Amino acid sequence: MADTGVSTRRTLRLDERGTAGPGGRSDEVVIGLSPAFGDFFTKTIVDIPHAEVLRELLAGIEEQGVHARVIRFRGGSDLAVIAHAAAKLSGSGIAVGVLSRGTTMIHQKDLVRLSNLELFPQAPLMDLDAFRKVGRNAARYAKGESPEPVPARNDFMARPRWQAKAALLHIKETEFVVPGADPVELDVRFQLADAG
Amino acid sequence: MALVAGVDIGNSTTEACVAEVGPDGAVEYLSGALAPTSGVKGTADNVEGVVAVVRRALERARRGRHELDAVLVNEATPVISGLAMETITETIVTESTMIGHNPDTPGGAGLGVGTTVAFGALAECEPGEPVICVVGEGIDFEDAADGINAAVERGVEVTGAIVHADDATLIANRLREPVPVVDEVTLVEKVPLGMPAAVEVAEPGRTIRTLSNSYGIATVFDLDAEQTRMVAPVARALVGNRSAVVVRTPEGDVTGRRIPAGALTLSGERGKRSVEVDAGADEIMATLRGVRPLTDASGEPGSHVGGMLARVRDTMSELTGTRADAVRIQDVLAVDTFVPQRVTGALAGEFALENAVGLAAMVRTSRGPMRLLAAKLREALGVDVLIGGVEADMAVLGALTTPGTGKPVAILDLGGGSTDAAVATDDGVVRSVHLAGAGDLVTKLIDSELGLDNRELAEDIKKFPLAKAESFFHVRMEDGTARFFTDPLPADTFARVVVLSDTGMRPVPTRHSLDRIRQVRRAAKHKVFVVNALRALEQVAPGGNLRQLGFVVVLGGSALDFEIPDLIAEAVAGFGIVCGTGNVRGSEGPRNAVATGLVAAHALTAELGVAVGS
Numbered sequence: 001m002a003d004t005g006v007s008t009r010r011t012l013r014l015d016e017r018g019t020a021g022p023g024g025r026s027d028e029v030v031i032g033l034s035p036a037f038g039d040f041f042t043k044t045i046v047d048i049p050h051a052e053v054l055r056e057l058l059a060g061i062e063e064q065g066v067h068a069r070v071i072r073f074r075g076g077s078d079l080a081v082i083a084h085a086a087a088k089l090s091g092s093g094i095a096v097g098v099l100s101r102g103t104t105m106i107h108q109k110d111l112v113r114l115s116n117l118e119l120f121p122q123a124p125l126m127d128l129d130a131f132r133k134v135g136r137n138a139a140r141y142a143k144g145e146s147p148e149p150v151p152a153r154n155d156f157m158a159r160p161r162w163q164a165k166a167a168l169l170h171i172k173e174t175e176f177v178v179p180g181a182d183p184v185e186l187d188v189r190f191q192l193a194d195a196g
Numbered sequence: 197m198a199l200v201a202g203v204d205i206g207n208s209t210t211e212a213c214v215a216e217v218g219p220d221g222a223v224e225y226l227s228g229a230l231a232p233t234s235g236v237k238g239t240a241d242n243v244e245g246v247v248a249v250v251r252r253a254l255e256r257a258r259r260g261r262h263e264l265d266a267v268l269v270n271e272a273t274p275v276i277s278g279l280a281m282e283t284i285t286e287t288i289v290t291e292s293t294m295i296g297h298n299p300d301t302p303g304g305a306g307l308g309v310g311t312t313v314a315f316g317a318l319a320e321c322e323p324g325e326p327v328i329c330v331v332g333e334g335i336d337f338e339d340a341a342d343g344i345n346a347a348v349e350r351g352v353e354v355t356g357a358i359v360h361a362d363d364a365t366l367i368a369n370r371l372r373e374p375v376p377v378v379d380e381v382t383l384v385e386k387v388p389l390g391m392p393a394a395v396e397v398a399e400p401g402r403t404i405r406t407l408s409n410s411y412g413i414a415t416v417f418d419l420d421a422e423q424t425r426m427v428a429p430v431a432r433a434l435v436g437n438r439s440a441v442v443v444r445t446p447e448g449d450v451t452g453r454r455i456p457a458g459a460l461t462l463s464g465e466r467g468k469r470s471v472e473v474d475a476g477a478d479e480i481m482a483t484l485r486g487v488r489p490l491t492d493a494s495g496e497p498g499s500h501v502g503g504m505l506a507r508v509r510d511t512m513s514e515l516t517g518t519r520a521d522a523v524r525i526q527d528v529l530a531v532d533t534f535v536p537q538r539v540t541g542a543l544a545g546e547f548a549l550e551n552a553v554g555l556a557a558m559v560r561t562s563r564g565p566m567r568l569l570a571a572k573l574r575e576a577l578g579v580d581v582l583i584g585g586v587e588a589d590m591a592v593l594g595a596l597t598t599p600g601t602g603k604p605v606a607i608l609d610l611g612g613g614s615t616d617a618a619v620a621t622d623d624g625v626v627r628s629v630h631l632a633g634a635g636d637l638v639t640k641l642i643d644s645e646l647g648l649d650n651r652e653l654a655e656d657i658k659k660f661p662l663a664k665a666e667s668f669f670h671v672r673m674e675d676g677t678a679r680f681f682t683d684p685l686p687a688d689t690f691a692r693v694v695v696l697s698d699t700g701m702r703p704v705p706t707r708h709s710l711d712r713i714r715q716v717r718r719a720a721k722h723k724v725f726v727v728n729a730l731r732a733l734e735q736v737a738p739g740g741n742l743r744q745l746g747f748v749v750v751l752g753g754s755a756l757d758f759e760i761p762d763l764i765a766e767a768v769a770g771f772g773i774v775c776g777t778g779n780v781r782g783s784e785g786p787r788n789a790v791a792t793g794l795v796a797a798h799a800l801t802a803e804l805g806v807a808v809g810s
Contacts, residue, residue: 062366062369064300064365145707146707
């Protein structure tokens with residue numbers, strides 16, 4: 001499972017564009033990133049590059065003809081907090097929250113924070129295809145369609161196998177939390193790394 | 197004064213009615229109750245349900261069990277129905293001649309015509325050559341777009357693309373000159389290469405115009421009259437799509453095939469006739485009308501219909517302990533339906549709605565083990581158990597307690613397994629009929645037509661209205677009105693079509709629109725209940741003339757449905773009949789008719805007894 005066969009062809013460049021405000025477009029999905037996503041961390045718990053994760057989420061949204069905005073939340077490392085805050089800023093009220101280790105959630109602004117539309121709790125099971133589908137479904141919710149939920153995979157060996165690493169990653173991510181920090185809008189650019 | 201309980205053991209529910217009967221035949225109804233039937237109607241397994249329902253009715257009447265003088269049970273002849281469904285058409289695509297799966301998000305718009313070329317071979321194409329690029333599995337959307345852009349730059353006319361992944365919009369957005377792109381073609385490697393092909397994508401909200409038109413395909417591929425005749429089925433298969441691909445191969449074709457489902461032999465009092473099941477429901481029902489009343493039905497051995505009727509027979513013989521060859525099928529109802537089926541030879545997992553015939557067959561044994569049941573009941577309740585009259589007579593008596601009814605009256609008892617009708621004329625003669633097909637068949641039709649594979653959900657769709665959750669605080673009802681909520685709706689209902697069941701909102705996890713589900717639901721009810729209501733009334737009406745019936749009272753569990761009684765009332769409105777849902781004793785609604793009728797009949801005999809005695 002650790003070998004995802006994903007090469008690190010692309011690198012991710014995230015440029016800050018100032019404090020993120022609420023979006024005005026109803027055809028918009030916000031992707032909320034955790035404090036260290038694509039920054040201190042560059043890979044998920046199973047070594048999928050963050051560049052590819054974000055690219056697939058964006059591709060899934062774009063394929064549906066929906067606009068995406070990427071925002072980093074430094075105020076906390078709790079996925080529900082990030083995803084819900086992102087949904088509150090989203091013009092459609094729909095957002096995808098993603099942690100550095102790969103745990104992902106689709107949220108809606110009117111839901112209570114601890115609820116969600118779709119949750120993918122087991123980060124080690126998230127592959128690129130799953131991220132693409134998460135992006136696709138988020139966009140479909142934004143369009144008012146009724147998507148079939150992305151099949152949430154479950155492997156009960158994932159917990160004993162990955163729990164220690166997940167805990168360490170979470171502790172590390174939490175070190176980057178800046179309490180009370182404003183969400184920051186990001187410019188996303190993918191660059192092809194030279195093969196050599 | 198005697199305290200009696202009338203008990204009606206039905207296919208799915210057991211109902212009771214507790215009343216005081218005076219020596220002069222005066223009846224004072226005290227209470228009613230219902231409980232699920234335990235076991236199969238008319239067998240000793242029913243005791244448990246009967247005991248429960250009698251206890252409940254007595255509790256409601258605030259009377260003890262020791263005060264009860266007699267329990268009246270109906271002559272419950274087991275009526276069992278079997279259901280089966282057979283697909284009778286099949287769509288076959290040969291030589292991968294077309295792709296018509298209608299992906300959600302095709303890319304670009306317009307029509308592209310050219311020779312199919314694999315993405316990897318794009319670099320070898322000559323400038324000026326019109327090609328359709330086939331992008332296989334594992335090719336990234338950016339690479340695909342770059343490759344096509346590079347080819348176009350060299351002068352190759354890339355007029356369209358066929359893609360494996362869900363990438364059409366992504367690729368089209370990155371092309372310098374957008375072309376139509378059809379994606380999600382799962383078996384893209386099977387697209388014949390080096391063949392003339394056409395890709396068409398319509399603007400959102402529109403449908404394709406060229407490839408769904410036989411002459412459009414003829415123009416694109418320069419076909420003569422004979423060849424155009426050959427492609428007509430392809431065009432027909434693509435009607436209504438937003439995107440499509442047609443590949444011109446030497447023998448490519450789309451055919452619709454009828455699957456032989458076997459012959460059904462109907463033996464009636466007026467002769468014996470055979471009908472092919474794949475002829476459809478109308479033909480089967482017409483044949484049935486020709487031989488009615490039915491004495492038995494059998495299917496061609498080794499065919500699907502043969503197997504289905506054998507299963508019904510086996511179940512029945514097991515339940516009643518009669519020999520399988522002694523079981524007689526007394527009615528069948530055939531309905532035309534359709535089931536989503538995977539198209540044979542399709543490249544993108546296309547589904548076609550194939551025609552199917554649903555069959556309900558009904559079996560009645562001469563007499564169930566009623567004596568045994570009565571003895572067991574006597575033991576369990578410790579009171580006298582009397583087996584009352586014929587169910588239909590009792591139902592008529594019960595129905596007549598509905599305010600506003602009068603003779604001649606006809607009842608329609610819409611149950612789960614069968615539709616029953618009875619008519620009582622002015623002179624008190626009762627004629628009755630039991631027909632196959634009722635609520636269970638409707639559930640099955642809804643389940644298969646929507647491809648749910650979830651009987652329980654289909655049952656809910658049948659019973660309750662729909663709505664679409666448009667936000668967490670409001671739903672749009674079937675009739676277009678909005679309903680608002682102050683507390684947010686459950687997360688799993690968001691953006692979905694929901695069934696407004698009595699236990700709350702239940703999401704329907706499919707991509708069918710609300711309108712489509714509603715249409716399937718109403719059509720299924722129409723096909724079963726309206727057809728059966730007319731069929732049943734026709735058979736009991738004097739001289740087969742519905743105009744001779746004054747009043748029709750609709751009874752039974754399915755009469756509680758929110759639209760079935762209206763559908764029936766609408767259908768019989770033209771015959772000048774007063775038709776409505778019953779309200780037994782002015783309080784029970786369409787329930788409890790037989791139980792009430794049993795008490796009424798008992799009181800009548802008591803009155804007669806007094807008359808005779810004095």
